[in-house]
Amino acid sequence: MSKPILVVNGLNASYGESKVLFDVSIDVLDKQVVGCVGRNGAGKSTLLKSIAGFLHPRSGTIVSDGVDLVGQPAYTIANLGIKYIPQDKKVFSDLTVRENLELGSYASGDYDWDPVLTFFPKLKVLMDRKAGYLSGGERQMLMIGRAILGRPKLLLVDEPTEGLAPSIVTHLKDVFRELRRSAALVIVEQNLPMICGIADKIYALNEGRLMAEITERDKITPEYCEPYL
Numbered sequence: 001m002s003k004p005i006l007v008v009n010g011l012n013a014s015y016g017e018s019k020v021l022f023d024v025s026i027d028v029l030d031k032q033v034v035g036c037v038g039r040n041g042a043g044k045s046t047l048l049k050s051i052a053g054f055l056h057p058r059s060g061t062i063v064s065d066g067v068d069l070v071g072q073p074a075y076t077i078a079n080l081g082i083k084y085i086p087q088d089k090k091v092f093s094d095l096t097v098r099e100n101l102e103l104g105s106y107a108s109g110d111y112d113w114d115p116v117l118t119f120f121p122k123l124k125v126l127m128d129r130k131a132g133y134l135s136g137g138e139r140q141m142l143m144i145g146r147a148i149l150g151r152p153k154l155l156l157v158d159e160p161t162e163g164l165a166p167s168i169v170t171h172l173k174d175v176f177r178e179l180r181r182s183a184a185l186v187i188v189e190q191n192l193p194m195i196c197g198i199a200d201k202i203y204a205l206n207e208g209r210l211m212a213e214i215t216e217r218d219k220i221t222p223e224y225c226e227p228y229l
């Protein structure tokens with residue numbers, strides 16, 4: 001039986017006076033793939049940002065390996081091996097692909113190039129190119145490569161397939177499947193065939209509240225999850 005790598009309990013989060021998450025509780029086991037689905041504005045990104053330390057919640061606990069992450073700065077959480085891949089695919093445009101990749105593990109100085117170049121051989125060719133010139137798919141490879149270069153234990157991935165060609169979506173699906181050998185993943189995703197194809201569990205959010213925790217294998221299907229979108 002795997003141990004939990006993340007336990008979020010009673011999370012309430014706001015932007016100023018506007019409350020966005022209401023008493024959200026989730027848990028993620030080691031090497032588990034957890035999907036998070038919901039309509040636009042449901043609070044999925046806010047949940048990931050809260051775990052990653054980019055937004056300090058009003059109340060609740062977020063515990064990983066016995067450490068409460070609430071109140072910790074984002075860089076401390078990243079150094080604990082919890083890597084956040086935001087939706088916006090922002091890269092440092094004037095830095096090369098190599099420099100962008102290395103920045104993610106700069107603090108720890110621990111670079112594990114093998115999985116990055118095995119999963120994304122195309123990055124080898126692009127290594128000296130300025131990141132600002134990359135296509136959307138190449139940027140996503142860079143974002144994921146940057147997160148896995150430092151041997152993460154948990155990846156928080158926000159809508160990784162948004163706007164990408166079907167061949168890249170299939171590739172990313174294979175990458176996430178392989179990554180679970182060494183890390184747990186929480187993936188926010190609107191592409192139900194993609195997330196249902198790899199998730200062990202799905203959480204559905206609506207208007208900041210948890211509507212469902214779907215764990216039965218035969219219910220982790222696009223048809224079953226569709227009403228939550």
Ligand SMILES: Nc1ncnc2c1ncn2[C@@H]1O[C@H](COP(=O)(O)OP(=O)(O)OP(=O)(O)O)[C@@H](O)[C@H]1O
Binds near residue numbers: 020041042043047
């Ligand atoms: N920086 C911010 N300041 C104020 N309100 C915000 C901010 N970011 C998000 N919100 C609001 O919080 C709510 C939840 O947004 P969030 O981005 O978490 O939803 P989401 O489920 O990820 O949506 P989407 O699928 O559209 O990305 C929305 O009503 C949004 O307008």
